[in-house]
Amino acid sequence: MRFGVVVFPGTWSDCDFHYVISEVIRQPVKYVWHRDRNLDDLDCIVLPGGFSYGDYLRAGAVAGRSPVVEALPEFLSRGGLVLGSCNGFQILCEAGLLPGALMRNECLQYRCQSTHVVVDNVETPFTRALRPGQVLQMPISHGEGKYHADIETVRALRAHNQIVFRYATAEGKVTKAANPNGSLDNIAGIVNAEGTVLGLMPHPERAAESAMGGTDGLLLFHSLLGSLVEDGTFSKR
Amino acid sequence: MKVRVLIRLKPGIMDVQGAAVQRALGGLGFADARGLRVGKLIELDVDAATPAQARNRVDEMCQRLLANTILEDYAIDVEGAERLAPSEQVR
Numbered sequence: 001m002r003f004g005v006v007v008f009p010g011t012w013s014d015c016d017f018h019y020v021i022s023e024v025i026r027q028p029v030k031y032v033w034h035r036d037r038n039l040d041d042l043d044c045i046v047l048p049g050g051f052s053y054g055d056y057l058r059a060g061a062v063a064g065r066s067p068v069v070e071a072l073p074e075f076l077s078r079g080g081l082v083l084g085s086c087n088g089f090q091i092l093c094e095a096g097l098l099p100g101a102l103m104r105n106e107c108l109q110y111r112c113q114s115t116h117v118v119v120d121n122v123e124t125p126f127t128r129a130l131r132p133g134q135v136l137q138m139p140i141s142h143g144e145g146k147y148h149a150d151i152e153t154v155r156a157l158r159a160h161n162q163i164v165f166r167y168a169t170a171e172g173k174v175t176k177a178a179n180p181n182g183s184l185d186n187i188a189g190i191v192n193a194e195g196t197v198l199g200l201m202p203h204p205e206r207a208a209e210s211a212m213g214g215t216d217g218l219l220l221f222h223s224l225l226g227s228l229v230e231d232g233t234f235s236k237r
Numbered sequence: 238m239k240v241r242v243l244i245r246l247k248p249g250i251m252d253v254q255g256a257a258v259q260r261a262l263g264g265l266g267f268a269d270a271r272g273l274r275v276g277k278l279i280e281l282d283v284d285a286a287t288p289a290q291a292r293n294r295v296d297e298m299c300q301r302l303l304a305n306t307i308l309e310d311y312a313i314d315v316e317g318a319e320r321l322a323p324s325e326q327v328r
Contacts, residue, residue, distance in 0.1 A: 057302070057303070058305055061302065061305070062302075065301070065302055094305065100307065101305055101307040101308050103250075103308060104253055104254060105253075106251070106253055107253075108253050108254070108257055148250070148307070148308060149307070150307070
Protein backbone atom coordinates (compact mmCIF):
# COMPACT_ATOMS: atom_id res chain seq x y z
CA MET A 1 0.00 0.00 0.00
CA ARG A 2 1.45 3.34 -1.04
CA PHE A 3 0.86 6.27 1.26
CA GLY A 4 1.15 9.96 0.54
CA VAL A 5 1.51 12.37 3.46
CA VAL A 6 0.44 15.86 2.45
CA VAL A 7 2.55 18.80 3.58
CA PHE A 8 1.05 22.28 3.75
CA PRO A 9 2.95 25.30 4.99
CA GLY A 10 2.35 24.98 8.74
CA THR A 11 1.72 21.22 8.89
CA TRP A 12 3.39 19.66 11.92
CA SER A 13 2.40 15.97 12.10
CA ASP A 14 3.75 15.08 8.66
CA CYS A 15 7.03 13.63 9.97
CA ASP A 16 5.18 11.65 12.64
CA PHE A 17 2.91 10.02 10.05
CA HIS A 18 5.82 9.42 7.70
CA TYR A 19 7.79 7.76 10.51
CA VAL A 20 4.93 5.47 11.58
CA ILE A 21 4.18 4.41 8.01
CA SER A 22 7.79 3.82 6.96
CA GLU A 23 9.30 2.53 10.24
CA VAL A 24 6.44 0.95 12.19
CA ILE A 25 4.10 -0.55 9.58
CA ARG A 26 6.88 -0.55 6.95
CA GLN A 27 4.93 0.58 3.91
CA PRO A 28 6.07 2.80 1.03
CA VAL A 29 5.37 6.44 1.77
CA LYS A 30 6.23 9.81 0.31
CA TYR A 31 5.53 13.41 1.11
CA VAL A 32 3.08 15.22 -1.20
CA TRP A 33 3.44 18.99 -1.48
CA HIS A 34 0.21 20.96 -1.23
CA ARG A 35 0.55 22.26 -4.80
CA ASP A 36 0.81 18.75 -6.23
CA ARG A 37 -2.26 17.41 -8.06
CA ASN A 38 -0.73 14.16 -9.23
CA LEU A 39 -1.73 11.35 -6.86
CA ASP A 40 -1.61 8.56 -9.45
CA ASP A 41 0.87 6.30 -7.69
CA LEU A 42 -0.80 6.45 -4.28
CA ASP A 43 -3.44 4.36 -2.47
CA CYS A 44 -3.98 6.33 0.72
CA ILE A 45 -3.59 10.06 1.30
CA VAL A 46 -2.98 11.33 4.81
CA LEU A 47 -3.82 14.91 5.77
CA PRO A 48 -1.84 15.42 8.99
CA GLY A 49 -2.34 17.82 11.87
CA GLY A 50 -0.87 21.27 12.23
CA PHE A 51 -1.82 24.79 11.31
CA SER A 52 -2.02 24.76 7.52
CA TYR A 53 -1.54 28.27 6.11
CA GLY A 54 -1.49 29.46 9.72
CA ASP A 55 -5.16 28.47 9.96
CA TYR A 56 -5.85 31.96 8.62
CA LEU A 57 -9.52 32.83 8.08
CA ARG A 58 -10.67 29.54 9.71
CA ALA A 59 -8.89 26.32 10.64
CA GLY A 60 -8.33 24.39 7.42
CA ALA A 61 -10.14 26.96 5.24
CA VAL A 62 -7.30 27.86 2.88
CA ALA A 63 -5.91 24.31 2.77
CA GLY A 64 -9.41 23.06 1.92
CA ARG A 65 -9.13 24.90 -1.43
CA SER A 66 -5.53 23.91 -2.23
CA PRO A 67 -4.54 22.04 -5.41
CA VAL A 68 -3.86 18.73 -3.61
CA VAL A 69 -7.27 18.81 -1.89
CA GLU A 70 -8.98 19.70 -5.18
CA ALA A 71 -7.44 16.53 -6.61
CA LEU A 72 -8.95 14.32 -3.88
CA PRO A 73 -12.43 13.73 -5.41
CA GLU A 74 -10.83 12.19 -8.50
CA PHE A 75 -8.41 10.23 -6.31
CA LEU A 76 -11.38 8.87 -4.34
CA SER A 77 -13.28 7.99 -7.50
CA ARG A 78 -10.34 5.80 -8.49
CA GLY A 79 -10.65 3.84 -5.25
CA GLY A 80 -8.29 5.85 -3.05
CA LEU A 81 -8.68 6.32 0.69
CA VAL A 82 -8.19 9.56 2.63
CA LEU A 83 -7.39 9.88 6.33
CA GLY A 84 -7.40 13.33 7.93
CA SER A 85 -6.36 13.80 11.54
CA CYS A 86 -6.76 17.00 13.56
CA ASN A 87 -6.11 19.84 11.10
CA GLY A 88 -6.65 17.19 8.40
CA PHE A 89 -10.21 16.65 9.70
CA GLN A 90 -10.79 20.42 9.66
CA ILE A 91 -9.51 20.58 6.08
CA LEU A 92 -11.78 17.73 4.94
CA CYS A 93 -14.82 19.50 6.43
CA GLU A 94 -13.82 22.83 4.90
CA ALA A 95 -13.39 21.12 1.52
CA GLY A 96 -16.86 19.57 1.77
CA LEU A 97 -15.44 16.04 1.63
CA LEU A 98 -16.93 15.43 5.07
CA PRO A 99 -20.14 17.00 6.39
CA GLY A 100 -20.23 19.54 9.23
CA ALA A 101 -17.61 21.87 10.63
CA LEU A 102 -15.14 22.15 13.49
CA MET A 103 -15.22 25.19 15.71
CA ARG A 104 -13.47 26.61 18.74
CA ASN A 105 -13.42 24.31 21.78
CA GLU A 106 -16.26 25.07 24.13
CA CYS A 107 -13.81 25.39 27.05
CA LEU A 108 -11.86 27.98 24.98
CA GLN A 109 -8.64 26.21 25.95
CA TYR A 110 -6.24 24.52 23.63
CA ARG A 111 -6.53 20.88 24.71
CA CYS A 112 -3.41 18.73 24.59
CA GLN A 113 -4.15 15.52 26.47
CA SER A 114 -4.79 11.83 26.25
CA THR A 115 -8.38 10.88 25.37
CA HIS A 116 -10.40 7.72 25.05
CA VAL A 117 -12.69 7.14 22.10
CA VAL A 118 -15.22 4.37 21.66
CA VAL A 119 -15.57 2.80 18.23
CA ASP A 120 -19.10 2.89 16.83
CA ASN A 121 -18.47 1.64 13.31
CA VAL A 122 -16.05 -1.15 12.43
CA GLU A 123 -17.27 -1.51 8.84
CA THR A 124 -14.84 1.03 7.42
CA PRO A 125 -11.42 0.40 5.86
CA PHE A 126 -9.97 2.42 8.76
CA THR A 127 -11.56 0.46 11.60
CA ARG A 128 -12.15 -3.10 10.44
CA ALA A 129 -9.39 -4.46 12.74
CA LEU A 130 -11.41 -3.18 15.72
CA ARG A 131 -14.31 -4.61 17.73
CA PRO A 132 -17.58 -2.64 18.03
CA GLY A 133 -17.49 -0.79 21.33
CA GLN A 134 -13.71 -1.10 21.63
CA VAL A 135 -12.07 1.80 23.46
CA LEU A 136 -8.91 3.35 22.05
CA GLN A 137 -6.58 5.72 23.83
CA MET A 138 -5.11 8.43 21.61
CA PRO A 139 -3.91 11.96 22.28
CA ILE A 140 -5.63 15.11 21.08
CA SER A 141 -3.95 18.46 20.55
CA HIS A 142 -6.24 21.19 19.24
CA GLY A 143 -8.01 24.46 19.94
CA GLU A 144 -10.79 23.99 17.37
CA GLY A 145 -12.20 20.49 17.60
CA LYS A 146 -15.80 21.03 18.54
CA TYR A 147 -17.77 19.20 15.88
CA HIS A 148 -20.90 20.99 14.67
CA ALA A 149 -23.52 20.08 12.10
CA ASP A 150 -27.18 20.90 11.58
CA ILE A 151 -29.81 18.48 12.78
CA GLU A 152 -30.50 16.98 9.33
CA THR A 153 -26.80 16.29 8.84
CA VAL A 154 -26.52 14.61 12.23
CA ARG A 155 -29.58 12.48 11.44
CA ALA A 156 -27.99 11.42 8.17
CA LEU A 157 -24.70 10.64 9.91
CA ARG A 158 -26.51 8.41 12.39
CA ALA A 159 -28.71 6.78 9.75
CA HIS A 160 -25.71 5.84 7.62
CA ASN A 161 -23.54 4.83 10.57
CA GLN A 162 -20.98 7.51 9.69
CA ILE A 163 -20.07 8.37 13.27
CA VAL A 164 -16.97 6.26 13.83
CA PHE A 165 -15.39 7.53 17.06
CA ARG A 166 -16.91 9.25 20.09
CA TYR A 167 -15.13 10.62 23.14
CA ALA A 168 -15.75 8.32 26.08
CA THR A 169 -14.45 7.23 29.46
CA ALA A 170 -11.79 4.53 29.70
CA GLU A 171 -14.69 2.10 30.16
CA GLY A 172 -16.34 3.25 26.94
CA LYS A 173 -19.14 5.33 28.44
CA VAL A 174 -20.03 8.36 26.34
CA THR A 175 -20.36 11.13 28.95
CA LYS A 176 -20.21 14.89 28.99
CA ALA A 177 -17.17 14.78 31.27
CA ALA A 178 -15.30 12.66 28.70
CA ASN A 179 -15.91 15.25 25.97
CA PRO A 180 -12.80 17.45 25.82
CA ASN A 181 -14.07 20.12 23.42
CA GLY A 182 -17.87 20.26 23.51
CA SER A 183 -18.33 18.26 20.31
CA LEU A 184 -21.91 17.55 19.31
CA ASP A 185 -22.81 14.02 20.43
CA ASN A 186 -19.17 13.56 21.65
CA ILE A 187 -18.18 13.11 17.99
CA ALA A 188 -14.43 12.55 17.59
CA GLY A 189 -14.37 11.06 14.09
CA ILE A 190 -16.67 10.49 11.10
CA VAL A 191 -16.53 8.96 7.63
CA ASN A 192 -18.19 10.06 4.40
CA ALA A 193 -21.22 8.13 3.15
CA GLU A 194 -18.98 5.83 1.09
CA GLY A 195 -16.69 5.12 4.05
CA THR A 196 -13.60 6.10 2.06
CA VAL A 197 -12.76 9.35 3.88
CA LEU A 198 -12.09 9.36 7.62
CA GLY A 199 -11.65 12.53 9.65
CA LEU A 200 -10.81 12.41 13.35
CA MET A 201 -9.49 14.89 15.88
CA PRO A 202 -7.25 12.44 17.82
CA HIS A 203 -3.76 11.62 16.61
CA PRO A 204 -3.35 7.91 15.75
CA GLU A 205 0.24 8.58 14.65
CA ARG A 206 1.11 9.70 18.17
CA ALA A 207 -0.09 6.40 19.68
CA ALA A 208 1.75 3.95 17.47
CA GLU A 209 4.68 2.67 19.57
CA SER A 210 4.86 1.68 23.22
CA ALA A 211 7.58 4.32 23.70
CA MET A 212 4.90 6.93 22.88
CA GLY A 213 2.76 5.65 25.73
CA GLY A 214 0.38 3.52 23.70
CA THR A 215 -0.17 1.68 20.44
CA ASP A 216 -3.93 1.96 19.94
CA GLY A 217 -3.49 4.32 16.97
CA LEU A 218 -1.66 1.58 15.14
CA LEU A 219 -4.93 -0.35 14.89
CA LEU A 220 -6.14 2.19 12.31
CA PHE A 221 -3.09 1.56 10.17
CA HIS A 222 -3.49 -2.21 10.54
CA SER A 223 -7.13 -1.87 9.52
CA LEU A 224 -6.07 -0.04 6.37
CA LEU A 225 -3.54 -2.70 5.43
CA GLY A 226 -6.01 -5.49 6.19
CA SER A 227 -8.65 -3.85 4.00
CA LEU A 228 -6.36 -3.82 1.04
CA VAL A 229 -5.21 -7.39 1.40
CA GLU A 230 -8.78 -8.61 1.72
CA ASP A 231 -10.52 -6.82 -1.12
CA GLY A 232 -7.52 -6.30 -3.39
CA THR A 233 -8.89 -2.96 -4.54
CA PHE A 234 -5.48 -1.49 -5.04
CA SER A 235 -3.78 -4.34 -6.84
CA LYS A 236 -5.79 -3.42 -9.93
CA ARG A 237 -4.14 -0.04 -10.26
CA MET B 238 -14.72 48.97 -6.17
CA LYS B 239 -14.37 48.76 -2.40
CA VAL B 240 -16.36 46.05 -0.75
CA ARG B 241 -16.81 45.09 2.87
CA VAL B 242 -17.95 41.71 4.07
CA LEU B 243 -19.20 41.23 7.59
CA ILE B 244 -19.06 37.60 8.70
CA ARG B 245 -20.77 36.43 11.85
CA LEU B 246 -21.64 33.17 13.55
CA LYS B 247 -25.25 32.23 12.79
CA PRO B 248 -27.79 33.05 15.45
CA GLY B 249 -28.12 30.13 17.82
CA ILE B 250 -24.56 28.96 17.40
CA MET B 251 -22.77 29.40 20.70
CA ASP B 252 -20.00 32.01 20.48
CA VAL B 253 -17.61 31.01 23.25
CA GLN B 254 -15.19 33.74 22.22
CA GLY B 255 -17.89 36.38 22.52
CA ALA B 256 -18.90 35.03 25.93
CA ALA B 257 -15.29 35.23 27.16
CA VAL B 258 -14.93 38.82 25.93
CA GLN B 259 -18.20 39.76 27.59
CA ARG B 260 -16.99 38.24 30.87
CA ALA B 261 -13.78 40.25 30.59
CA LEU B 262 -15.80 43.43 30.07
CA GLY B 263 -17.80 42.53 33.16
CA GLY B 264 -14.54 42.26 35.08
CA LEU B 265 -13.69 45.81 33.98
CA GLY B 266 -16.93 47.09 35.39
CA PHE B 267 -18.97 46.93 32.18
CA ALA B 268 -21.62 44.70 33.66
CA ASP B 269 -24.12 46.35 31.29
CA ALA B 270 -22.55 44.66 28.24
CA ARG B 271 -24.95 42.01 26.91
CA GLY B 272 -25.19 39.55 24.01
CA LEU B 273 -21.62 40.14 22.83
CA ARG B 274 -20.65 38.21 19.72
CA VAL B 275 -17.38 38.36 17.80
CA GLY B 276 -17.36 38.43 13.99
CA LYS B 277 -14.98 39.23 11.16
CA LEU B 278 -14.72 42.18 8.81
CA ILE B 279 -13.10 41.64 5.42
CA GLU B 280 -12.32 44.60 3.15
CA LEU B 281 -11.28 44.20 -0.46
CA ASP B 282 -11.16 45.90 -3.85
CA VAL B 283 -12.92 44.24 -6.77
CA ASP B 284 -12.67 45.07 -10.45
CA ALA B 285 -16.29 45.43 -11.48
CA ALA B 286 -18.32 47.65 -13.79
CA THR B 287 -21.29 48.04 -11.48
CA PRO B 288 -21.94 47.67 -7.76
CA ALA B 289 -24.29 44.78 -8.53
CA GLN B 290 -21.53 43.00 -10.38
CA ALA B 291 -19.13 43.56 -7.48
CA ARG B 292 -21.70 42.21 -5.07
CA ASN B 293 -22.26 39.06 -7.13
CA ARG B 294 -18.55 38.46 -7.39
CA VAL B 295 -17.99 38.84 -3.66
CA ASP B 296 -21.02 36.68 -2.95
CA GLU B 297 -19.32 33.92 -4.92
CA MET B 298 -16.12 34.48 -2.91
CA CYS B 299 -18.09 34.16 0.32
CA GLN B 300 -19.72 30.93 -0.82
CA ARG B 301 -16.44 29.40 -1.93
CA LEU B 302 -14.00 30.58 0.74
CA LEU B 303 -14.64 33.64 2.87
CA ALA B 304 -17.51 32.23 4.94
CA ASN B 305 -18.28 28.74 6.19
CA THR B 306 -22.02 28.75 5.62
CA ILE B 307 -22.51 25.83 8.00
CA LEU B 308 -21.51 28.13 10.85
CA GLU B 309 -21.58 31.67 9.51
CA ASP B 310 -23.80 34.28 7.86
CA TYR B 311 -22.37 37.13 5.83
CA ALA B 312 -23.44 40.58 4.66
CA ILE B 313 -21.89 42.39 1.71
CA ASP B 314 -21.58 46.16 1.56
CA VAL B 315 -20.41 47.73 -1.73
CA GLU B 316 -19.08 51.26 -1.38
CA GLY B 317 -21.06 53.76 -3.43
CA ALA B 318 -23.87 51.31 -4.04
CA GLU B 319 -27.33 52.21 -3.00
CA ARG B 320 -27.27 50.87 0.50
CA LEU B 321 -29.60 47.93 0.75
CA ALA B 322 -29.94 48.79 4.40
CA PRO B 323 -26.74 46.99 5.30
CA SER B 324 -27.29 47.72 8.93
CA GLU B 325 -30.52 45.77 8.79
CA GLN B 326 -28.97 43.05 6.69
CA VAL B 327 -26.37 42.67 9.38
CA ARG B 328 -28.70 42.87 12.31
